[in-house]
Amino acid sequence: MNDFLVELLNKTHMDQKKLCEDIDSRYNDLIITIEQSLQCITHLQNTSEIEVFPVLCELLSRAHKTTHALILLCYSGFELQSLSSLRDLVETHYLIVYFMMKPKEMDHWFNSDYKERKKKYSPPILRKIISANNSSLKQSLDQDYSGHSTFTHITPELLKVQNGTNVDKNNERDRRFARVCLTDIAYHIQAIAYASSHFGWAITQDDSFNKNTLKLKELNKIISAYQMMGTIPLLEYLEKGNSLSKV
Secondary structure, three states, rough: HHHHHHHHHHHHHHHHHHHHHHHHHHHHHHHHHHHHHHHHHHHHHOOOOOHHHHHHHHHHHHHHHHHHHHHHHHHHHOHHHHHHHHHHHHHHHHHHHHHHHEEEHHHHHHOOOHHHHHHHHHHHHHHHHOOOHHHHHHHHHHHHHHHHHHOOOOOHHHHHHHHHOOOOOOOOOOOHHHHHHHHHHHHHHHHHHHHHHHHHHHHHHOOHHHHHHHHHHHHHHHHHHHHHOOOHHHHHHHHOOOOOOOO
């Protein structure tokens, strides 16, 4: 194997061991929240009824894989790179919720060209539709996306934040950004799981999906304790009676 690659992997492994011990001791409840949210999504993926929605199946699979990749980056000492990649999960989140509200649009989106997707399915348009007439939800989604754009593109703000993750004189790293990263992962994957549970009940009438919804509401309390912006906007919206449309 190439010497450069060996050195890089060895260093990453050593960083991971220290980081896992450090992050687990502080944020293990966030990891548990992410894990249980993924389990709720898997529950929907394992139902036979979901097979008639192949596009949705692929999006849920992508959300799974992206979440795993983001956690691995975060636990390898690349918190900011994980935050930079989070917009993938954010945009997958928007599409999943949109298609759960409008299932007939899935195939149309899948077969559309770039020009049509930009016109009809761009993130700003999806946020507007998802939020319906809820201006508070719309503002929260817009602010969240704007924040992710800041971390996705090279900006002065990103470089200033990057300096805060450097190793200090005591060979300790600033863990604040690991918390921010894990909280944001939990925020979006739990929102997807919550929508999945609503959708699962709509297509199956299986009460186990309602039980998942109750579990996710409890997990929301953990995220809320970490999240500076408060409770999850989408959950807040749904819990006020604005349930997703039935199929």
